[in-house]
Amino acid sequence: MQITENKRGKVTVLELDGRLDTGTSAELDKRLMSLLNSGEKYFVLDLARLTYVSSAGLRVLLMGAKKSAAAGGRMVLANLQDLVQEVFDIAGFTKIFSIYASQDEAINCF
Amino acid sequence: MTEEIVNTLIALIKSMCVVMVVAYLMTRSRFYQEILDKKITRYNLIGLIITCGLFSIYGTLGGISIAGAYANIRDLGPAIAGLVGGPVAGFGAALIGATHRYTLGGITALPCAVSTIIAGLAGGAIYKLKKGEFIGVRGAVLFTFSLEVLHMGLTLLLGRPYDQAVIVVKQVALPMIFTNTLGMAVFAFIIVNLIKEKTTEAEKELIEGELKVAREIQMSIVPKMFPPFPDRSEFDIYAILEPAKEVGGDFYDFFFLDDDHLCLTIGDVSGKGVPASLFMAVTKTLIKAEASRAFEPDLILSTVNDKLCSDNDSGMFVTVFLGVLNVHSGFFDYCNGGHNSPYLVRSGGHIEPLPKTEGIALGVMEGIPYSRKTIKLAAGDTLLLYTDGVTEAADKEHRLFGEGLLEEVLRQAGSYGPKKLTLQLLDEIRRFAKGAEQSDDITILTLKYFLESREMSMQLKNDLSEIESINRHIEEFGETNQLPPDVIFNLNLSLEEIFVNIVSYGYEDENEHFVKISMSLVDNELVVKVEDDGREFNPLELPEPDLEQKLEERPIGGLGIHLVRNLMDELDYKRTHNKNILTMKKKINQRG
Numbered sequence: 007m008q009i010t011e012n013k014r015g016k017v018t019v020l021e022l023d024g025r026l027d028t029g030t031s032a033e034l035d036k037r038l039m040s041l042l043n044s045g046e047k048y049f050v051l052d053l054a055r056l057t058y059v060s061s062a063g064l065r066v067l068l069m070g071a072k073k074s075a076a077a078g079g080r081m082v083l084a085n086l087q088d089l090v091q092e093v094f095d096i097a098g099f100t101k102i103f104s105i106y107a108s109q110d111e112a113i114n115c116f
Numbered sequence: 117m118t119e120e121i122v123n124t125l126i127a128l129i130k131s132m133c134v135v136m137v138v139a140y141l142m143t144r145s146r147f148y149q150e151i152l153d154k155k156i157t158r159y160n161l162i163g164l165i166i167t168c169g170l171f172s173i174y175g176t177l178g179g180i181s182i183a184g185a186y187a188n189i190r191d192l193g194p195a196i197a198g199l200v201g202g203p204v205a206g207f208g209a210a211l212i213g214a215t216h217r218y219t220l221g222g223i224t225a226l227p228c229a230v231s232t233i234i235a236g237l238a239g240g241a242i243y244k245l246k247k248g249e250f251i252g253v254r255g256a257v258l259f260t261f262s263l264e265v266l267h268m269g270l271t272l273l274l275g276r277p278y279d280q281a282v283i284v285v286k287q288v289a290l291p292m293i294f295t296n297t298l299g300m301a302v303f304a305f306i307i308v309n310l311i312k313e314k315t316t317e318a319e320k321e322l323i324e325g326e327l328k329v330a331r332e333i334q335m336s337i338v339p340k341m342f343p344p345f346p347d348r349s350e351f352d353i354y355a356i357l358e359p360a361k362e363v364g365g366d367f368y369d370f371f372f373l374d375d376d377h378l379c380l381t382i383g384d385v386s387g388k389g390v391p392a393s394l395f396m397a398v399t400k401t402l403i404k405a406e407a408s409r410a411f412e413p414d415l416i417l418s419t420v421n422d423k424l425c426s427d428n429d430s431g432m433f434v435t436v437f438l439g440v441l442n443v444h445s446g447f448f449d450y451c452n453g454g455h456n457s458p459y460l461v462r463s464g465g466h467i468e469p470l471p472k473t474e475g476i477a478l479g480v481m482e483g484i485p486y487s488r489k490t491i492k493l494a495a496g497d498t499l500l501l502y503t504d505g506v507t508e509a510a511d512k513e514h515r516l517f518g519e520g521l522l523e524e525v526l527r528q529a530g531s532y533g534p535k536k537l538t539l540q541l542l543d544e545i546r547r548f549a550k551g552a553e554q555s556d557d558i559t560i561l562t563l564k565y566f567l568e569s570r571e572m573s574m575q576l577k578n579d580l581s582e583i584e585s586i587n588r589h590i591e592e593f594g595e596t597n598q599l600p601p602d603v604i605f606n607l608n609l610s611l612e613e614i615f616v617n618i619v620s621y622g623y624e625d626e627n628e629h630f631v632k633i634s635m636s637l638v639d640n641e642l643v644v645k646v647e648d649d650g651r652e653f654n655p656l657e658l659p660e661p662d663l664e665q666k667l668e669e670r671p672i673g674g675l676g677i678h679l680v681r682n683l684m685d686e687l688d689y690k691r692t693h694n695k696n697i698l699t700m701k702k703k704i705n706q707r708g
Contacts, residue, residue, distance in 0.1 A: 096682040097661075
């Protein structure tokens, strides 16, 4: 999985490309932890090119969201593909995450 | 005197015409048919007696008076009754005729009456001697001749006054003998004709019965059990042979040459009838025998051709198409011996007839060169083999179904399974023909290829890195079975979750363990089985996560099985022989 990092104002935008599964979630976890440790707390995760997510990925996202919130910030998501959206629905994540239809919208919520 | 004789003759010949009419009507009557069939009852005997008795009376009345005597055919009736119905019938008819004659009186009253009685009884005696078989024309004629000679003799013997009797005999002897004999000949001829007709009818029924059996044998030679290979999921096959009214010469066959190679063949013998079906049986048998020796279609057809030619006196020939499919690779080698090119319908919808190969119909000449060609079938491709009974099916105006309509059907139904496609095509042909008689066998053999097994299994080490392998297998399985993308996604997800659970929590040791995952697609339902030898663990017993909790309260774990539960239709857990077996099912709604 590829992670493309961009800073737009105070928001860190992470574009994920590929699969977020047991094998690749550790990578995202490491990146998020490192960013949180350097003080970032506003995150937009653009999932336009994320084709797959499993519970391992959900765990990392949940952890990241909790930690951002605990730090006084927020993590929101944008551009979920249909199949990924369905997984989020089943997991009940659509209730606890803000999900936007575009990166710009997501950024504007901050 | 000559004039008298001539007149007498003429009159008697006129009577002959009456004889013919009576003979014809009598032999066509129901009671006579029964007697001929040897079904003798009281009623038909009475019918015979009355008819022949009346005929005898007619003979008397229609006779010509010559010097006080009547030249007539009175004796015929009873004679015939006796010959065809036995002594009782003969006597009965004779009684009627004789009594009537006697009551008329005259010089010859007694001899005539006696003669008539003798005619009936003698006829009956012959019947008995012949055990009910009709004596035949010659015998009947001889009998009648003798009878009339006897009659004349009796007249001389019993007629009073003697000298008058002599005159009578002199006058009527010749005409009497001649006309009665002729009359009997006519009657006998008509009877014999009738017998011959019945025999021919019986023989015809026998032959038709045999043809029916021949047809049944022909039908039983071609494989008719579908699906023929239920355990092979690399392909689906269906075939029909709709026979024309007459026994025909179409055939088809399919059989495995070995585990990987499936042979398909179809053929059409020139001509119809029993010879064509016999030739078909020989050809089909030769093909099967040769195919077990060589896999190359051109070699098979070449050898079969030579063999057919060497014993072929009939001048018949047979068009044959034969192909060998490697069910694993999809490569299809084929050779065409003068037969209609089968159609290939690609999964994308493209329709094309297979390119022809070198070779002509089999059985024409030895040594004809045959060559082969190869094509590759991809998943979802369909092969349709057929005989010209399809393209040459005609409607009442003699318009032909043709390749045009056939291709049209393939365009519409090309994506169907083989059975549905075949039956659809047959239905279209029948609809086109609109009740016109089917003149040729209609034979269709359809094969649809699915490339890989509709089953798959993998053995994985208990290591998370194996997830990549699971992924790859699923993608492949999904592609060749045209599974929709969401199903592939769910499959990947479910197996990842289950596998991760097993690897993470199933084992307490550091040893290598194997996890077996198998998948099969049956009737649009996907069945996935995961088997591991870890500690007893039923994932279905895990508590459902509380989805109402807020972000801060949501625990990190517990989502995996929840996802699987929701993505799969059915889950089942079993613990047997120290193994955990989890079975998951999902219905596929449409192919991707």
